[in-house]
Amino acid sequence: MTAGPGRAQAPSDEVVELRVHGVSAAGAAEVLGRPLVRQVAGDRSAGFYRPRPGLADEHGAGGVTLEAYRWNDLPSGTALRTLSLLFLMPFMLLNVAVWMRPGDAVGGAMVRALCRVLGLSLTALYVLAGAGVALDLVAWQCLSVPACIADREWLSWMGGRPVGLRLVVLALVPAAAVSLVWWGARRPGRSFTAFRAPERASVGPPLSTIGQWDTEPLMGRLRSIHIAVAFATLDGCLLAARAAQGVPPTVAALLAVTAALLLACVVLVCVPPLVDRAPTDPRRDRVARVLRGTAVGLTVVVAGYLLFAPARWRTGGGLPGYGSILTWLLVTHAVLLGGLGAVLLRHRLRARGHQPPNGLGALVVAAAAGGLAVAYSAELVQRTADLLDRGMSPADDIPGPARAYTWAIYGFFRALLVTLAAAAVVALVSRRGRIRAAQAIVERDFPAPPAEAVPRLRQVRTMIVRARFTDLLVPLAVLFAVMAGAGAATTAMALVHPEPGEALERRTHVPAELVMFGIEVGGVALSAAVLALVVAGIFAYRSPGFRHHVGVLFDLATFWPRAAHPFAPPCYAERAVPELARRITYLVRDGNGVLLSGYSHGSVLVAATVLQLPAEISARVALLTYSSPLRRLYARLFPAYVGDEMLRGIGGRVGWRWRNLWRDTDALGGWIFSPHRADEPARVPGPEATVDRRLRDPESLVAPPWDSVPPPINGHLPSEDDPAYAETVRDLAGRLRANGP
Template sequence: MTAQPSPDVVELRVHGASIGGIPDVLDLPPVDQVAGDRSGGFYRRRDRRGDRDADGRVTLEAYRWGDLPSGTVTRTLSLVFLLPFMLVNVAIWMRPANPGSAASVRSLCRLLALTLTALYVLAVAGVALDLVAWSCPTSPRCLAGRSWLSWLQGRPVGLRLGVLALIPAAATAGIWWASTRPGRVFEAFRPPEAEVSDSRLAAVGQWDAEPLVGRLRSLHVAVAFATLDVTLLAARLSAGLSTATVALLVVTGTLLTACAVLLCTPPLIDRAATDRRLDRLPRALRTTAVVLTVVVTGHVVASPSSWPEAGGLPGYDAILTGLFVTQTALLAGLGVELLRCRDRRPGGTPFLGLGTLATAAAAITVAGAFSSELVYRVADFLDRNLPTGEGIATGPSRAYTWTIFGFFRTLLITLVVAALVVLVSRRARYRAAAAIVGRDHPDAPPGAEPRLRQVRRAVARARFTEKLIPLGAVFAFLAGGATATTTLGMLDLMPGDVVEQFARVPAGVITFAIAAGSWVIAGIIVGLLLGGIFAHRTLEFRRHVGILWDLGTFWPRAAHPFAPPCYAERAVPELTRRVTYLVGAGNAVLLTGHSHGSVLAAATVLQLPPHVGRRVALLTHGSPLRRLYARLFPAYVDDEVLRDIGDRVGWRWVNLWRDTDPFGGAVFTGHPPAPVDTGRPELSVDRRLRDPVDVVAPPGDSVPPPIQGHRPCESDPRFVAAAEELIARLVGSQGTRPPAPPVS
């Protein structure tokens, strides 16, 4: 192959959550893939004649990573049910910047994650063991006409429990298998560690989370099987105390304790990826738990004692309520630790970092709601809507009733508070919006007033993002209280009785609220499933929903091994490799990123060796670096990290933002840019884009320019101008470039 001259500059575009396709990013179909695969690849225009410079000196290239966090519709729908695991995994990364909080917050979040796995098993066991194996055979109407359940009638209780214990065991094995699918199907690129930034965000390109995930996975699988063992043994105790039962309970309790201790021992869990010396210990606990489950199941099946078949599954209510009590205590401990390690610096934000508590509480609440809804819907199906006493004798656990009531109460109060915040902040937000619109369009004609109102409304709505932080704190407090009230189920109390006694509210109202809460949970689940479908089919829907999902899957699995895989583990090394290759081939690189693409681009810059960074410029737009990441992840994104990014590209960095964008914003300051030579080069980074560009229709058109909001702006002339300016600065800083090496 003859050598071809390499282009002078490659503009490498990294899309955000709103991608419609690579042709949209490059703004000119058709395209060819030049590296990577279908999940994450690099693309270029097939016909270079449309490139920006007529002499062909700028080549456009795009990196497509949209299928890494979600992928197919089927995978996205399956991830909906992993939402609690994803939330608790994100929580571990939202800790305060205080280094002293790292170990304690990690330990508490991992213990909370462990309780979610136990709750997952208890929910399935509540269906298979409590409702089907224990309660349904005592109700002839439950078995009537159901041949697939008729075999239960007349069978020994131990046999029923032993056979149906295969269902929670299979559920554990299924999620275990799903979490072991390869997280990396490519050769990761690792630049020399001495040349990588030492900031915490820089670790994103160095993550090899599979060893940690493997340890966590082994411990969670062990706890899942041990939870099933405790449920079976607690039921077995009702048939009489025996030495074998007590011995198996002691072994199971020891196993659970060992798993919890390991999770709280960072030297054993948070070891380097290359340190595999103690990996046998979690695997040994996992194997022990599997063998123990076989032994316990055989012990329950072979039990010669008679079983008391009245009421619900013995011990199940106590185990479930004890789990909720544990979650409450862990949430309280996490809140105390976060307040202890809050930002005490002058001018600091003391409550920055409490996102860990709010997100962990949301994970617990969502998991409890999902579990309760599963058990309640199966109970309704088995009952055939029969009157009380004619269907299943006991119904679901009282703890699930309290959970649904607590979720509905939390959601209702949070919505009321949110409505109040909207109303209270409305005047200030609209006043600020009016000032912005008045400054942008001072000479608007009288006929443009309807359009001006639309713009003011868009700006005011975008400014509501900052109000979500206090709402998260309210939700966390209410969710913790809701989890705590489940302990009342141990006292054989129902929500209606308690509220009627102390608040004088009729019990019927509370019963209606519980039923409504159940339907609300069902509606939320259906809404999430539909959201997973429309996120792939509707670009506008993905623009708003996808950014939240991408925010959650950006971080590696450090708390829960069953959470969705982290896409940044692949995307950042791929981008780093590609930029390094392009620079090594004699090119300068303009790296542009929209939305979450700007975060990937920033993390990539932190990976680049200095000799590569000197030939790179950065253009971000719709970037959530400051507005979301710095607020939600203060330990990983702060002023120091952002300045490090600017330094590594010689402050050839421009960030474009709009007031109508609810997610993106300024990185350093919202003021007009200052010259680079002022001594504060960060003041030259942010450039505000007026949106819309006008409120009246331009000549030759019948409608005014659209409000862009969070949409990408590659086709905006102001984006083109910023790109050309950065390219000029980039080329001007290089002087005479060496000739490109021959391509064989």
């Protein structure tokens, strides 16, 4: 077929099986199962591939034409970008949290507003970490101690300089870091704007909007607001230090302007008409840019005032006001998490047919984002303090980082420790029930196993037991969210107690030394975790096989458009979904039927794509999903975007030419409508009952006559080589051919 995309041909018997892989696939050859492939559309980042013509196995089951969409390079990038994403991971997680909001308008708006304010707090926290290193540890503490700057030429040139000059010069470090992130966030935002759906779909489920709207105007406004918060936070640190020496009218006025700027930023992100709507309205862009310019100008004014206004600085201890600012920021973060949890819990309690924990995904991910940001910040400041303090005598020791960081490490380590302990308890308590369920499954699948198959049968049962533990992660994640929020709240103790060990010794009689030893262990573990992330980022960039394991989080998180934090990585679905829709439209108008096949996370991509297809195009489309997390994970985590109504809408759009293959050994994927077996009646009425098909895994327990090892236990692995997959392809292709002419 050679017709152009604008020229329709009469339907034919030809069917194209378009395969969409899951996260971090190795390549198009692996997806197609053919060693030699050629690219027929797309570019180096993502494209469509077919087997090379002339091969004996050019076609698939049922004579379909094989084609694969390879998109796994869209979320990746250079090694430097991969490493930067590791440290910007809290922003990425928070951006995912905003998409986990409830489906009702009021609850969704409140979750969106709270997540965006939490995003502002994370930006401020990162700036405070930079200020803690540059202003508190170096400019204020280290440069005031001769032993600290001895043998350090990169610092000694500032020794003996006026305090105001030291603060202004070292403030350039966090200011430069903010500017670098600002510059980097502007670059990738336009990479996918050239890809739009060929035709706008009619109003439908919310998931159909993925890839249909341009997020750049929103991100431009949010970038300006976050940059304003960043510079205003830096100004607050400088002015708080100056106010501790006395509060002349100029300092009071500058503090008032700084507070007004921060309040204006909070109001802007909480009022959707000021940020979200009217993407082409230059007035809203102008408001955000004016706010950003005012914050940058205020920083210049504050720096000039510290340089030229006379002041008698009383040095000693930590940077005045810095610890209080950090503590109150962490307390505010905990209050915001509490408000987010209250909104989500209220919504789930009012929703019928759902358990409350299933609707708290936004709280869990937001708490994880905050905990990770606190861990990064605390470790950066703590390790810098260790570096500066190395080799100094006790009499010359610098005071060290703010006490709030010690409390933050204590809170994060406590949350992690309690959650791991709870996970161990849950695993042990639930193990007997999971073993019973797994035993019942293997007895029905393999009713009379031979004696030599007993070890293999035990392996299958173990796989099912492990796979069922996924369903127990929801309450554990909620527990971590609650503990992380409580950990952030306990940083308020830094205002009244110097160290966690002393406070706990007074209340619980636990030796302070034991508590501080635990905190030190937690700090070392945190440092090791950060180092492991860096090493993982390097290997993920260099090794596609390793990227398959560590890149899953990035691929899943960057599916959702940026809506909460502008410094999160761009959304590849803004290209992938419209590009898939464009390709399917071309193939159908060229006279083909299209069997759209989605594996794992690829099933989410194809679901969003089907919702964007016009009716005349989807009438020539069939859908095959396998190892799909749509029901098991996405329906729980993203209730506003994936639910029964949306799933039924997908089936209706393709005329219920939809099959979903799933296994009991799969820890991530599962059934869509009904978990029944082939010999059981479906648990749902109507055409939904025909969608799900359970696959026995493995096919048998003993090696076939032509092999020396038994068939593998596939679990979450792809199913293209499974005979049931080929049978399903033949069935769906036959239905497309029967429906075509």
